[in-house]
Each structure stands twice: as C-alpha cells, then as structure tokens.
Amino acid sequence: EVQLVESGGDLVKPGGSLRLSCAASGFTFTDFAMNWVRQAPGMGLEWVSSTDSWTTNIYYADSVKGRFTISRDNAKNSLYLQMNSLRAEDTAVYYCVREGSHNYEQAFDHWGQGTLVTVSS
C-alpha cells in the first residue's frame, strides 16, 4: 500500500524558516516524480513544486520561487521542502503528492494526509 506521511509543520514567525519532510513507502520511490501541493485555510489547491526521480528537473510556482527548495533522498525514500523567508500567505496545509508513471504520467495519483504550516507573529 502506497503511504506518504508528511511531518514538520509548525507555527513560525514571518521571515522564518521551516523544513517539511515526507516519508514514502509501499512503492519504488525512484520510479516516481514527487510534488508538494498546498491548500490555504478555506481555499483551493495550489501546486508548489515538483522534482523528477533524480532532481534533474525541478519546477516551482512563481509564488515560492527563490524562497522554497525541494529535494529528495532516494536512499531514505524521503521528499523534503525547505521553506525560507516565510510569509503569512504561505499558511496552508502542505501535501506530499506522488506523480504517476506510464499511463498515469502527470497524474497526482497518491496524496499524503498533509501537514499544517502557520506563519504568524
């Protein structure tokens, strides 16, 4: 069974930093691209960042470019999101999301339960 378990969400002051982690299990981690998607309270989904299997191709939403860094440790089956210079508008539940392969390429086929990041003074 595919499992994605996020951790690291917390209350942080504006301008602060936070590192989110996602532990993956139940599939061959190196076979899949991974993403972070966030959802502000009461709002819709916003894609944040993606990385292919070997961090060769990495993409960011304009809203986080230059402040957030996505990375992965394939030996530990883990995905990370380093968030710097945090702003109030970064407050959201952050989901770790697997991107499907083959026929499911580009599909966000498995989602974690999310971890809450709150940016407030």
Add this chain to the structure above:
Amino acid sequence: QSVLTQPPSASGAPGQRVNIFCSGSNSNIGSNYVFWYQQIPGTAPKLLIYRNNQRPSGVPDRFSASKSGTSASLAISGLRSEDEADYYCAAWDDSLSGRLFGGGTKLTVL
C-alpha cells in the same frame, strides 16, 4: 486568481446529472492533459480523472469527463449524497512551466 476557471458552486438533486466546467487557454488545457480531483471536506484530494477522460480503477462510471479545445468538463450522473465534495481541474501550463489547479467547484447534493 486561478488561470483555470471553474464555477465556484454547482448543485443537483439525488439521481440527477451535473456538469462542472473548466476553462483554460492554449498554454494549458489546449496543449496538455486535463486531470480532475475530488476532495471530500476534511480529507486529502483524490484522483478522479486522468488524461482528459480516463477513470482510475475504483472510480465509478458515473463520473466521466471530456476536453474540447481550451475547455474541459466533468460530468457526474446519478448523483449521490457521497458526491458532495470540492472538485478541481488541473493541467500543466507550458508558459508557466508549472502545474495549475482550477479554483475548485463545491458540489452540493440537494
């Protein structure tokens, strides 16, 4: 403001059919696959449709989708109370080099 435009709400009575539309542009829907996700309140989103009109295993055939030009639509027939959820369309955008989600449509089963 999302580049993919969805109506904020939709509704229908049990057993009826409802359509949810998603409007984009040549750089996203017009040249890439469309995906649909269902989010029941308090839970993580779930993949509902991939590659414009394909259903993952386990998704009932009451759910169908199509794409034409720069627009896409999701149809839900035989509405059930458990279909009450938020529905999001999504697509890659070539100009932004990133994924886009629509603003979401809240479906109410009357």
